[in-house]
Amino acid sequence: MRKSLVAGNWKMNCNAADGEALVSAIKVGLKSSVADVVLCPPFVYLPMVERVLRGSPVSLGAQNMSQHVGGAYTGELSAGMLLDVGCKYVILGHSERRAQCGESDAIVAEKVVAASKAGLLPILCIGELLAEREQGTTEAVISCQLDALLSSEAGLAALQSAVIAYEPVWAIGTGMTATPEQAQSVHAFIRQRIAMKDPSLAARIQLLYGGSVKGGNAEELFAQVDIDGGLIGGASLDAEEFLTICRAAT
Numbered sequence: 001m002r003k004s005l006v007a008g009n010w011k012m013n014c015n016a017a018d019g020e021a022l023v024s025a026i027k028v029g030l031k032s033s034v035a036d037v038v039l040c041p042p043f044v045y046l047p048m049v050e051r052v053l054r055g056s057p058v059s060l061g062a063q064n065m066s067q068h069v070g071g072a073y074t075g076e077l078s079a080g081m082l083l084d085v086g087c088k089y090v091i092l093g094h095s096e097r098r099a100q101c102g103e104s105d106a107i108v109a110e111k112v113v114a115a116s117k118a119g120l121l122p123i124l125c126i127g128e129l130l131a132e133r134e135q136g137t138t139e140a141v142i143s144c145q146l147d148a149l150l151s152s153e154a155g156l157a158a159l160q161s162a163v164i165a166y167e168p169v170w171a172i173g174t175g176m177t178a179t180p181e182q183a184q185s186v187h188a189f190i191r192q193r194i195a196m197k198d199p200s201l202a203a204r205i206q207l208l209y210g211g212s213v214k215g216g217n218a219e220e221l222f223a224q225v226d227i228d229g230g231l232i233g234g235a236s237l238d239a240e241e242f243l244t245i246c247r248a249a250t
């Protein structure tokens, strides 16, 4: 039995006051939860969120990190730094970073390996563009993104501690959620692809769905056999909405 996980990705939203009010409300509303829950605020608010979350079962995560351990990388943050401020998880390869910051499958794979080696749990994001879905290449795109890790020993080792989030790019922030059947079909494909290399990992790895998950559609998405929770953007900025989603993940 895989445990469910719900991760909130605040992206570049909130100020300190709004963020503190949000995390406090989530802490109060989530005294106990069947699912694992993780909040991923902007870097500068990680220490504040860590402080507010103390004594709660909710974990802390970051939205990105460098693939390098340290050195002359202005503006970057290492896995060690994220661990220092209490992070347990790190989102890697989000489609916004792939599209806006030029992160290739190879760079994302390096980051996943670096995070896992350092002891962080990577949340690896993969997903196809609308044009790719329309051309019928969804599975080919997903395969490339996965194979960047599955094809090397270091990548396969890193996946042992990773979570994968399937986020169709056309569903992110658009209100156009994938249907439970569309999401399930890709999740099943991801699990099969991993099973070709490592059947026991395929059975155990948590696969999240992301892309316009809301309180109103979470339950039917999470009810799919290969969907183990969600990566939540917009709806994670509203405490009540986020709590409803967490309660839907059992």
Ligand code: PGA
Binding pocket: 009, 167, 171, 172, 173, 174, 175, 210, 211, 212, 213, 231, 232, 233, 234, 235
């Ligand atoms: P959304 O974002 O829930 O706002 O669609 C999901 C994500 O980008 O992880």
